[in-house]
Amino acid sequence: MTTYTSVLRDDTFRVLFGTRTLSILADTLRIVALSLLVYAATDSPALAALAYGIGFLPQLIGASVLGALADRIRPRRLIVLGYLAEAAVAVVLAAVPLPVWAALLLVAAAALLTPVFMGAQNALIADALTGDAYVLGRSLAGVASSLAQLLGLAAAGVAVATIGGRNAMFLAALGHLIAAAWTRLSLPEASVVRPVRGGIAAASWRGNAVLVRDRTVRRLLLVQWLPPAFITGAEALMVPFAAQRGFAPGVAGWLLAAIPVGMVAGNLVVGRLLAPPRRERLVPSLIALMGLPCLVFALPGGPSWPILAAALVVVGFGFAYALGVQAAFRDALPAEGRGQAFGLLSTGLMTAQGLLPAVAGLLAESMRPALVIALLGAATLLTALTARTARTAWTARTAASGSGLAVHGGRGSGSSWGA
Incomplete structure (x- = not known):
């Protein structure tokens, strides 16, 4: 009988589960801190809300022109690069006094890569877990995601109140760096599914069209x-x-x-x-x-x-x-x-x-x-x-x-x- 414990015994899933949960915590902290910093700088509820959700819509562009990369780069390398990019964004936001428009543009640019390394993560889980273990793995990931978001929201409020928004951003960067190191040192390597044929943007469009048709x-x-x-x-x-x-x-x-x-x-x-x-x-x-x-x-x-x-x-x-x-x-x-x-x-x-x-x-x-x-x-x-x-x-x-x-x-x- 498949159980949560047996699912967690799989090395690939255990690493992806742990690093993704940590990343959600860190990302929630960064999003809340940025929203609060933008509101403090502009006194604009609309801009604060935009800062909270700026990472959503650019993912549509990322999936359209970069999605094929998820099957063309070794998954471990791709996932590590994704976490390092998130960490770099948090460090820049914390260390550099950017205008609000530039800070939002930076977060939006990083979000272009999210569909790529998220696609690689989920494909690895689908390959590692078979039968009902896959569904229980997704169930466990869903529970952890909800709890991590709740904990991240609470931690963000405490962190911003005690150490300030910019230091909270540094803390978020640290979380992503730990996730990157954990992935690099512990995630088993996997091969690329297929070689590059043609441009990435064209291949991404073709692949999405095949799926949607x-x-x-x-x-x-x-x-x-x-x-x-x-x-x-x-x-x-x-x-x-x-x-x-x-x-x-x-x-x-x-x-x-x-x-x-x-x-x-x-x-x-x-x-x-x-x-x-x-x-x-x-x-x-x-x-x-x-x-x-x-x-x-x-x-x-x-x-x-x-x-x-x-x-x-x-x-x-x-x-x-x-x-x-x-x-x-x-x-x-x-x-x-x-x-x-x-x-x-x-x-x-x-x-x-x-x-x-x-x-x-x-x-x-x-x-x-x-x-x-x-x-x-x-x-x-x-x-x-x-x-x-x-x-x-x-x-x-x-x-x-x-x-x-x-x-x-x-x-x-x-x-x-x-x-």
């Missing part, structure tokens, strides 16, 4: 992109919602913390206690579980904030739907382009989660935040219906392969679900 891969991408994006848009309105409802100061923080708590619980319960076939069958229901509680925000009179926080914990629990999709996504990919495919997946997640808060904010200018939150919940419910329909397509595809495995040659777990 594949109907099953496209559906799997969309079902992993859209529900988190809609919920992120709803999260972005918690502060104005709490203010409009007249809740006490600090309630917005409790509402924002509720979803990560639910995410941790969902990953543990669904990843550890449910068998793979049941996880896959529950995907549409878990997506619906993300959207349905958002509707209570628009109820006449409005529930009390503890009830709303409990509803958001349920929303977070629903994020575990991804555990029923990940094996199907891995199995649907061409073996020679996994790194680029995983980079495209993470890029779409970041881009969608960067755009939806802006869209939600614009909608909230002309209607109540509570109503916008409910509309985003309804949009999530629609994706649940789409996921249910798409499952039939993936079942037919795996049946046509004659073995229940991917027709592209990826390692299979007997998955019968797709989106």
Whole structure:
């Protein structure tokens, strides 16, 4: 029986798990410190918000023109370079008194590389863990990511208050440097999947086009992109919602913390206690579980904030739907382009989660935040219906392969679900 302990015995996964968790801590610290420094320098909430999210949208460009690098450079070297680049950005931000525009441009430039080394990391995990071990590995990574973000947010506030924003940035750089050294010394080397043929930008465009034209891969991408994006848009309105409802100061923080708590619980319960076939069958229901509680925000009179926080914990629990999709996504990919495919997946997640808060904010200018939150919940419910329909397509595809495995040659777990 596969367990979290057995997954952590794999040398490759253990190193990638530890270094990525450390990197998330360091990155959260850097993002918060930069946002606070920008606000202190400009007194502009808009610029502070831009500093917080400046690393999202450039990833779309990075995946478009550099994504093929994930399959053309030795993964260990690529991952080390990614962490060193993050460390260098933090050092420059801490040591050099840059104008705000230059600081934001520097962070955006570094974000171009994120899809490349994230794609290499995820491809290595897909190669190292087979069967249900892969899903449990992703579950464990999801729990660690949520906890690291919560801890990073708390640590950032303490660090900025005690040692100052620039010293906090140096601390973030140290975290990335440790992750780079840990990777270089402990991660087993792996070979390049295929040699360079033609320009990187052209190869990246071709690879992305091949992935998006594949109907099953496209559906799997969309079902992993859209529900988190809609919920992120709803999260972005918690502060104005709490203010409009007249809740006490600090309630917005409790509402924002509720979803990560639910995410941790969902990953543990669904990843550890449910068998793979049941996880896959529950995907549409878990997506619906993300959207349905958002509707209570628009109820006449409005529930009390503890009830709303409990509803958001349920929303977070629903994020575990991804555990029923990940094996199907891995199995649907061409073996020679996994790194680029995983980079495209993470890029779409970041881009969608960067755009939806802006869209939600614009909608909230002309209607109540509570109503916008409910509309985003309804949009999530629609994706649940789409996921249910798409499952039939993936079942037919795996049946046509004659073995229940991917027709592209990826390692299979007997998955019968797709989106």
